[in-house]
Amino acid sequence: MEYILHILIFMGIYGIAAASFNLLIGYAGLFSLAHAAFFGVGAYSSALLTLRLDWPPLAAAAAGMAIAAILSSVVALPSLRVSGDYLVVTSFGIQVLLYTVFLNWTGLTRGAMGLPGIPPASLLGLQVTGHLGYVVLTLAALAFTVWVLRRVVLSPFGRVLKGIREDEVAVEALGKHVYRFKVLAFVVAGSLASLGGSLFAHYVSFIDPYSFTLDESVFLLGSVIVGGTATLRGPFVGAVILVGIPELLRFVGLPQNVAATVRQMLFGALLVVFMRFRPQGICGEQA
Amino acid sequence: MGVILEARDVSKAFGGLRAVNGASVAFAARQITSIIGPNGAGKTTLFNLLTGFVAPDAGRIVFEDTDITGWPPYRVAIKGLARSFQDLRVLTQMTVLENLCLARPNQAGEQLLANFFSGRRVRKQEAAERERALEALEFIRLREKADEPAHRLSYGQQKLLVIARLVAMDAEVMMLDEPTAGLDPSMIERVSDAIRRLVELGKTVVLVEHNLDVVRALSEEVVFMNEGRVLEVGPPARVLSDRDLINVYLGLSA
Amino acid sequence: MALLLQLLANGLVAGSSWAMVALGFGLIFRVTGTFHFAHGSVYAAAGYLAYSGVADLGLPWGIAFPLAAIGAVLLGCSIEVWIYRPLRRLEAPPLALLVSSLGVAVFLNNLLGLVWSYQSRNLPTAAGTGYVLGPVDLSSFQVATVAVGLVVTIGLIIYMKYSSLGLTMRALANTPFMARIVGIPAERVTVLTFAVGSLLAAPAGILTMLDTGVLPDMGTPAVLMATIAVFVGGIASLPGAALAAGLLGLLVNVGIWQWSARWQNAIAFSLLLLFMVCRPRGLFGLKQRQVKV
Numbered sequence: 022m023e024y025i026l027h028i029l030i031f032m033g034i035y036g037i038a039a040a041s042f043n044l045l046i047g048y049a050g051l052f053s054l055a056h057a058a059f060f061g062v063g064a065y066s067s068a069l070l071t072l073r074l075d076w077p078p079l080a081a082a083a084a085g086m087a088i089a090a091i092l093s094s095v096v097a098l099p100s101l102r103v104s105g106d107y108l109v110v111t112s113f114g115i116q117v118l119l120y121t122v123f124l125n126w127t128g129l130t131r132g133a134m135g136l137p138g139i140p141p142a143s144l145l146g147l148q149v150t151g152h153l154g155y156v157v158l159t160l161a162a163l164a165f166t167v168w169v170l171r172r173v174v175l176s177p178f179g180r181v182l183k184g185i186r187e188d189e190v191a192v193e194a195l196g197k198h199v200y201r202f203k204v205l206a207f208v209v210a211g212s213l214a215s216l217g218g219s220l221f222a223h224y225v226s227f228i229d230p231y232s233f234t235l236d237e238s239v240f241l242l243g244s245v246i247v248g249g250t251a252t253l254r255g256p257f258v259g260a261v262i263l264v265g266i267p268e269l270l271r272f273v274g275l276p277q278n279v280a281a282t283v284r285q286m287l288f289g290a291l292l293v294v295f296m297r298f299r300p301q302g303i304c305g306e307q308a
Numbered sequence: 309m310g311v312i313l314e315a316r317d318v319s320k321a322f323g324g325l326r327a328v329n330g331a332s333v334a335f336a337a338r339q340i341t342s343i344i345g346p347n348g349a350g351k352t353t354l355f356n357l358l359t360g361f362v363a364p365d366a367g368r369i370v371f372e373d374t375d376i377t378g379w380p381p382y383r384v385a386i387k388g389l390a391r392s393f394q395d396l397r398v399l400t401q402m403t404v405l406e407n408l409c410l411a412r413p414n415q416a417g418e419q420l421l422a423n424f425f426s427g428r429r430v431r432k433q434e435a436a437e438r439e440r441a442l443e444a445l446e447f448i449r450l451r452e453k454a455d456e457p458a459h460r461l462s463y464g465q466q467k468l469l470v471i472a473r474l475v476a477m478d479a480e481v482m483m484l485d486e487p488t489a490g491l492d493p494s495m496i497e498r499v500s501d502a503i504r505r506l507v508e509l510g511k512t513v514v515l516v517e518h519n520l521d522v523v524r525a526l527s528e529e530v531v532f533m534n535e536g537r538v539l540e541v542g543p544p545a546r547v548l549s550d551r552d553l554i555n556v557y558l559g560l561s562a
Numbered sequence: 563m564a565l566l567l568q569l570l571a572n573g574l575v576a577g578s579s580w581a582m583v584a585l586g587f588g589l590i591f592r593v594t595g596t597f598h599f600a601h602g603s604v605y606a607a608a609g610y611l612a613y614s615g616v617a618d619l620g621l622p623w624g625i626a627f628p629l630a631a632i633g634a635v636l637l638g639c640s641i642e643v644w645i646y647r648p649l650r651r652l653e654a655p656p657l658a659l660l661v662s663s664l665g666v667a668v669f670l671n672n673l674l675g676l677v678w679s680y681q682s683r684n685l686p687t688a689a690g691t692g693y694v695l696g697p698v699d700l701s702s703f704q705v706a707t708v709a710v711g712l713v714v715t716i717g718l719i720i721y722m723k724y725s726s727l728g729l730t731m732r733a734l735a736n737t738p739f740m741a742r743i744v745g746i747p748a749e750r751v752t753v754l755t756f757a758v759g760s761l762l763a764a765p766a767g768i769l770t771m772l773d774t775g776v777l778p779d780m781g782t783p784a785v786l787m788a789t790i791a792v793f794v795g796g797i798a799s800l801p802g803a804a805l806a807a808g809l810l811g812l813l814v815n816v817g818i819w820q821w822s823a824r825w826q827n828a829i830a831f832s833l834l835l836l837f838m839v840c841r842p843r844g845l846f847g848l849k850q851r852q853v854k855v
Contacts, residue, residue: 052657054664098839106597109660110789111838114831117786125824172424177409177417177434184399184410191397194359195411196385196477197418205420235782239668246661278680285672292665296658297648 026152032257032264033159034221037166039244039256041213046242047250048174049206050186052105053112054238055096058119059089059211061233063218065123068136068228078142082219086212092119093211097204116235123230135229142223155224162220166213170253173209182206186251236285243288246295249302258304263288312337312512313389313481318357318367319536327353329536330367335481340503340513342523342544345533346557351516352394354533355483358514359391360384371481386413390479392470394486400459404450404469407458408441409434411476444476448502464495471502481512488522500526524548532556564697569815571695575704575773577811578711581804582766583784584791585718586759588803591792593735593755595656599663600641601788602781603670604760608634608767609776610674613683631764638760639753641666647749667781675778682775703773710765715804718762722800731755783827790834796844806845 038060045051066085070076076084096115124132142149142158149158173179181202184192193199222228240263248259267284275283295302313335320328328350335341343351356362358369360381368377371389379387399407415437416422417430445451448468453461461469467487474482487503488496496519503526506513517523523530523544530547532540534556540547547553587601611633615626645666649658693700722728733741734751742748766784770776787810788803795806810830817829837844 046657050657052660105656106591107793107838109597110793111835113786113789114834117783117827118831121825121827125822169424172427173420176423176430177415177437178420178423180402180406180410181418183402187399187401188397191393191399192410193381194361194385194391194393194397195473196382196390196413197410198380198382202418209420236668239664242661242664279676282672282676286669286676289665289667289669289672293645293662293669296654296662296665297645300654300658 023152026156028264028268030152030155030159030224032261033156033163034217034224035241035244035264036257036260037162037217037220038214039241039248039260040166040170040253041210041217042241043245043250043252043256044170044173044182044206044210044213046245047252047255048179048186049182049203050105051203051206052109053096053207053210054109054235054242055112055115055119056210056214056241057233057235057237058116059093059214060218060221060237060241061119061123061230062089062092062211063215064222064228064233065130065136065218066215067219068139068222069129071140071223072136072138078140078219078223079144082216085215085219089211089215090208093207094204096211097207113235116238120230120234123233130230133229133231135227137227139222139226139228141226142220149223159220159224162216166216167253169209169213174253178202178205183251239285239292240288243291245302246300247291247302249305252302252304255302255304259302262303263291310337311335312372313358313514314370315354315358316368316370318354318364318369320353320357320362320364326536328357328364331533331536331538332367333531333538333541335512335514336529337512338507338510339528340507340515340526341529341531342515342517342527343531343533344517344520344523344547344557345539346559348535349533350536351533352485353536355391355485355516359389359483385477385479388478388480389483390474390477390481391483392474392485392487394489396466396470398458398461398466398469400457402458403455404458404461405438405441405445405454407469408444408472408476409437411444411473412437412440413478441476444472447475447505448472449498464491464498467491467495467499468502471499471506475506475509479511481514482506483514483516485516486518487515488517488519496522520548566816566819567696567698569819570812571698571700572704573812573815574808575700575707575811576815577808578708579766579770580784580787580791580811581711581807582714583763584788584795584803584807585715585800586762587785587788588792588795588797588800589718589731589762590755590759592797592800593731594642594646594752595738596642596646597656597660597663598641598756598759599660599785600666600670600781601638601759601763602783602785603667603674604634604638604641604781605763605767605784606671606674606776606778606781607637608764609771609780610678610683610767612768613685613771613776614678616685617683627768630768631761634764634767635757635760638756638763642753642756647752667785671779671781678776678778680778682777683771684775685772701773703769707766707769707773710769711804714762714765715801718758719801727751727754727758731758786827787830790830794834794837794844796846799844799846802844802846 042056045053063085066088067078067081070081070084071078096112123130149155181192181197185199185202189199244259244263245256247262249255266287270280270284311334315331315333317330317332318328319330331354345351357364360379363378368375371387376384416433422430442451445454448471450465450468488499500522503513527544530542530544531538532547532553540553583605587598590596590598608630611630612627615621615629616623645662646659649662693702693705722732730746730751733746734748791807791810792803795802813833814826814829817826
């Protein structure tokens with residue numbers, strides 16, 4: 022039972038990260054590879070502020086979101102260029118850069134040794150412990166995320182993003198400052214990913230850089246693609262599937278290290294297969 | 309009628325090619341002006357220069373007595389100078405009405421935070437903008453298509469939609485890039501009619517056109533361009549019967 | 563001073579290796595418009611195939627290495643034919659190619675790890691008689707890397723300029739629409755471009771295997787460096803990409819002098835970010851019109 026709750030919590034946490042990623046890829050058409058790094062920014066900010074400076078977890082999470090917001094606008098800089106390839110390259114670099122910082126700024130992050138003993142989350146003085154507690158907390162964070170994303174996507178702001186995804190020149194000609202919209206999309210997406218990361222840090226209570234690599238960005242990408250871009254439900258469905266499948270693999274009985282490799286191969290294959298045969302994802306409509 | 313838009317001695321070169329070479333032209337308010345000339349004359353480049361899509365190497369663009377040289381396109385559009393594209397650029401993944409709602413200026417809902425802190429005000433304004441958008445749709449007499457996905461419109465209807473977008477933008481000066489290209493006569497008449505009615509609304513219209521019948525029927529003034537320069541400006545009767553210019557247009561002389 | 567010279571020499575070696583990967587990546591990107599993430603996997607595969615040819619099949623180097631190169635070419639072409647081409651035929655948006663490329667890269671990198679495990683693979687034979695040039699110490703493989711890199715770069719530039727395939731590739735790169743109208747067999751040229759590009763990465767993979775050993779995920783940093791080199795050098799310029807790769811190698815290694823080796827990615831990326839902001843067309847690129855209207 023605890024095991025099932027654990028899986029559900031993970032599905033929720035990665036669902037938050039995937040849903041925020043979908044704002045960029047699915048709604049705004051901005052291909053960023055840096056999303057796992059923002060997830061990491063939230064995780065490390067919460068971990069360090071609660072562990073070293075005794076900050077209340079909510080404040081630490083908020084600080085993480087602020088840092089992620091600032092860094093997101095840096096990633097957004099190259100989106101001034103119309104060609105999306107510049108954005109891919111720069112976001113790729115930012116992902117690697119942040120990972121390098123997590124790994125090598127050992128004075129701050131203890132590098133590969135990671136940060137153990139992260140205090141549990143607490144809201145208004147009440148500590149969250151046990152799986153059930155975290156399920157509730159995750160659901161609350163999920164609800165917040167969905168609320169924010171719905172507000173953004175169903176608004177005139179969201180309509181402009183949809184336009185940018187299809188033809189940003191046309192949108193610019195209609196008098197919209199496309200760059201501003203792109204930067205804001207990045208800021209919202211990055212902040213929400215950071216929130217997911219903060220939750221992750223408190224739940225697993227030990228983090229190391231290896232949870233925030235390019236592999237994780239690919240995992241999030243997979244969740245969005247499989248679930249369906251440009252739908253609100255899609256990323257959650259995708260996260261459920263992509264968290265669920267490796268767990269099912271467990272029952273096949275592969276040795277531990279092989280399992281991790283096979284899991285990654287599966288994600289890679291899923292991306293290719295879906296792009297070829299069902300690009301709109303499970304929840305998406307045929308374009 | 310005063311001059312509302314002016315290009316003063318503008319030049320633009322792409323690599324070794326001088327697309328626009330010291331062109332000067334003034335557009336009078338509240339009338340229809342057509343820009344004509346052989347292919348490669350620099351008409352589209354001039355369009356791009358006037359609307360901010362390309363920055364001139366030299367010269368100035370003045371709109372409503374403001375120097376807008378080097379302004380980015382969105383800023384030019386907000387100021388009231390809007391353009392259409394030869395390849396339409398209709399947003400096919402939205403409905404017709406959404407295309408027009410998108411074009412509405414000054415929407416509070418496009419400020420991200422307004423959606424969280426002044427939700428009610430945004431919703432009220434959205435309803436008002438929707439009405440304005442429907443009026444723009446009414447202008448091109450396609451109100452019944454409001455909720456159709458834009459890609460389901462015929463080519464001619466999309467060309468009308470592009471004009472409706474400019475109306476929805478509340479633009480003062482509307483620059484249309486080949487608005488009747490590829491249309492059958494009945495559709496050409498519908499588009500021409502819409503353009504005439506734009507001026508009745510008090511708008512200024514500048515056209516790039518190859519269809520000389522349309523030019524003759526609609527324009528009060530014709531600007532003839534060749535090789536990046538303005539060769540002649542005048543009423544269509546004069547410009548279109550100038551033997552020398554006709555030869556240039558047909559490529560019979562330099 | 564001696565240390566600096568050694569670092570410069572090391573930088574030249576690293577840069578030469580990255581140049582070969584960057585040339586292949588840049589060629590494919592420029593001619594076919596594909597952001598071929600999986601190019602790193604092809605590079606790594608070349609090294610692994612060479613390793614197995616010698617260590618598992620007992621082939622002499624003279625046979626194993628060319629076979630490995632052929633294997634890399636086949637892999638690269640297969641990816642184009644089975645993954646990218648169907649998407650292009652469906653007129654899929656560029657996002658689809660990017661995502662697929664990423665998927666293929668992840669799949670292949672992990673496959674390499676599955677087949678060959680995660681230990682570094684290296685040929686235990688002569689670790690290469692060293693060359694000593696004054697204070698600089700280089701293994702023969704390192705010297706070979708620089709030499710091969712130079713030959714490959716110059717060879718490619720000549721090939722692109724004078725051969726008919728080179729001309730055809732350039733036509734496809736500059737005006738893809740017109741090229742098709744004129745009757746250039748775009749799909750065939752695309753596969754050939756992938757073949758040439760993969761062939762360019764093969765020596766780099768093999769030499770890396772000889773010098774420091776191969777690891778399954780060595781493709782990722784290689785692609786990152788290639789990407790940075792191509793964009794800093796200017797997408798339109800292949801010599802620019804090679805030069806930028808060389809500069810990158812020098813910069814990163816000299817950077818080790820001041821900061822630790824762990825920060826080399828950060829240094830490389832900072833260079834990229836600098837260019838993105840200040841000179842987006844790169845060192846030799848053409849001034850691109852910001853908006854295609």
